Amino acid sequence: MNDCLFCKIVAGQIPAAKVYEDDLVLAFNDIHPAAPTHMLIIPKEHFPSLQDIPQGKLPVIASLFAAAQKLAETTGIAKTGYRTLINTGPDSGQVVFHVHLHLLGGRKLGKLG
Amino acid sequence: MNDCLFCKIVAGQIPAAKVYEDDLVLAFNDIHPAAPTHMLIIPKEHFPSLQDIPQGKLPVIASLFAAAQKLAETTGIAKTGYRTLINTGPDSGQVVFHVHLHLLGGRKLGKLG
Numbered sequence: 001m002n003d004c005l006f007c008k009i010v011a012g013q014i015p016a017a018k019v020y021e022d023d024l025v026l027a028f029n030d031i032h033p034a035a036p037t038h039m040l041i042i043p044k045e046h047f048p049s050l051q052d053i054p055q056g057k058l059p060v061i062a063s064l065f066a067a068a069q070k071l072a073e074t075t076g077i078a079k080t081g082y083r084t085l086i087n088t089g090p091d092s093g094q095v096v097f098h099v100h101l102h103l104l105g106g107r108k109l110g111k112l113g
Numbered sequence: 114m115n116d117c118l119f120c121k122i123v124a125g126q127i128p129a130a131k132v133y134e135d136d137l138v139l140a141f142n143d144i145h146p147a148a149p150t151h152m153l154i155i156p157k158e159h160f161p162s163l164q165d166i167p168q169g170k171l172p173v174i175a176s177l178f179a180a181a182q183k184l185a186e187t188t189g190i191a192k193t194g195y196r197t198l199i200n201t202g203p204d205s206g207q208v209v210f211h212v213h214l215h216l217l218g219g220r221k222l223g224k225l226g
Contacts, residue, residue: 034224034225034226035225035226050178050181050182050197051182051185051186051191053178053182055179058175058178058179059172059175061174061175061178062171062172062174062175065163065166065171065174066168066171068163069163069164069166072164072201073164077202077204078164078201078202079202080202080203080204081200081201081202081203081204081205081207082201082202082204082205083198083199083200083201083205083225083226084163084198084199084201085196085197085198085199085225085226086196086197086198087194087196087222088185088191088194088195088196088197089190089191089192089193089194089195090193090194091190091193091194091195091218091219091220091221091222092194092195092196092218092222093221093222093223093225094194102225104225104226105204105205106204107204108204109200109204109205109206109226110224110226111147111223111224111226112147112148112196112198112206112215112217112226113147113148113196113198113217113222113223113224113225
C-alpha cells in the first residue's frame with residue numbers, strides 16, 4: 001500500500017507521536033486534534049474503510065477497542081468520559097482511507113455529527 | 114438488570130423498531146434520530162459502558178460492527194457514507210448505560226464532537 005499515509009506510519013517511513021503499539025494495532029496522536037485528547041487507533045493491516053473489512057478479519061476491531069480502553073485508562077478519560085468513532089465513506093468526513101478509530105475526550109463533547 | 118431500558122428491549126418487555134437481530138446482537142432505530150439513518154446496535158449482554166467490557170468479552174464489539182456493516186449495506190449508506198460511534202461516560206453524552214453503537218448516515222455528517 002505504497003500511497004497510504006497510515007501504512008507509511010506503520011512502516012516507520014513517516015514519524016508520528018505514537019502512544020500505543022502491539023502486534024496488530026498502532027495508536028498515535030491526531031495531528032489536528034478536535035479535543036484535548038484525540039488519538040487515532042489503527043490496524044496495522046490495511047483496510048481502506050470499515051466496510052472493506054471482511055467478516056473473518058473483524059476481530060481486529062476488538063483489538064482497536066482493547067487499545068482504546070487502555071489509552072482511556074492511562075490518559076484519565078476513562079473517568080471523565082470519551083467518544084470512540086469511525087468514519088466511513090463520503091458523508092462521514094473520512095479523509096485517510098485506512099481504517100482508524102478516533103478516541104476523543106478531555107472536554108464535554110457535542111453532537112454525534 | 115431490572116432497571117436497564119435496553120435490557121428490557123432485549124427481553125421484549127419494551128417495544129422497539131428492530132432492524133437486526135442475531136444471537137449476540139440487537140439493533141433498532143433510535144427514537145430521537147440525529148440523522149436520516151440512526152440505528153443503535155447493542156450487545157444482548159449487559160455492560161454499562163465500553164470501559165466495563167472485560168478483555169475476554171471484547172469480541173462482542175466485532176459482532177456489533179458486523180451488524181453495522183450489514184445494516185449499512187441494506188440501508189444504502191455503505192455507499193454514501195456513515196459514522197459508527199460509542200459514547201462512554203460523562204463527557205461523551207452517554208445517556209443509557211448499556212453499551213450501544215450508534216450507526217449514523219443519510220446526510221453529510223458534521224464535527225466529531
